[in-house]
Amino acid sequence: MKASANNLNQTQLDGNVIDRCKRGDVRAFRELYNAYAAAMYNICLRMTGNVSDAEDTLQEAFIQVHRNIGKLEREASVTAWIKRIVVNHCLNNLRKKKVYFEEVEEVEVAEEAGIDEDSFTWTVSAVKSAIHGLPQGYRTVLNLYLFEDYSHREIADMMGITESTVKTQYMRAKEKVRQIVKQQNLIR
């Protein structure tokens, strides 16, 4: 099953699944897991960069979902709540691995002269590979902004860095991806 977190909505779940989860119904929690596991796993995979860490992070995140579902307010978005728990787990695990999201000076990142995007072909595999090859900090910012649809401000808050750093890192990450994809085009 392929599903991105951005396409998920609560209508995929029966209205009372959350209420049943709150009452400790494991079968209901299984339904909740089935509805969100694929999308949340993809977030973990993008953030951690490997299957083993992604699955471990997903498991930890869902344990927290289970523990805290009683606190979920009725009118809150289940998707946004679960996604936030998953993203926070990914960020915490990266911090445990001594990945530091450092501040960078706000500088204008110029697009590399001569990179004409029209002149080479974008492919999903080339972009995936390029993103995977980014330094962890760049990759995190780029994933949160492009794939998870968080704003620069939200990403800054989650990562504990300034909004300007997020913007700069995003621009650099994007530029780096362009360069890598261009290199791959030239090799072919």
Place this chain on the structure above:
Amino acid sequence: MPENFESFIQQHRDAFEEPGPSPRVWDALERELEGGRKGRVVSLLGKNWFKAAVIAVLLVNAAVLFYIARHKQQQQQDLAVVIPEMQDAKVYYSNRINEKLELINAYPVNELGLDSAARQELQLRNDTYKTLENELKNNPGNQRIRGAMIRYYQLKLELFDKILEELHEKHAAPTTHTKKQYEAEI
């Protein structure tokens, strides 16, 4: 196909998604959830280990005393004059036991950390008591049964003292107000 990076990703968003996680994630998660529940039960038992142990000792003592009394009853042929003494003992111990039981019952059930069977065992007239009482009626002169009954009263009082001591250490003496607070918190 002339596209820039961001528009390419937006247009091919679904193609960037991988299939879901392997079944091992749910299996591990389920084990964790099951373990969590077991863990809480074990933890509750651990928290109240002392009370559980005292109740177990009380039950074993009562059972042993009862067994001895029953086994030896043929050999004991005392007179019925002991009944008034037992009546006095019953009044004395019952009053003291009921006083302490009231103090214990003033605490919310969740603070006691005992299940319904254990709470039932705290009552004065539990199954052990009723059996001893019947035996005493049938064998009023039997010293062993009388001794077992007195020992039952004493053990019960000791148990309640220990429980109250533990509850006092954890909390100030409960009042109607604090009980309401506990209930509100729950």
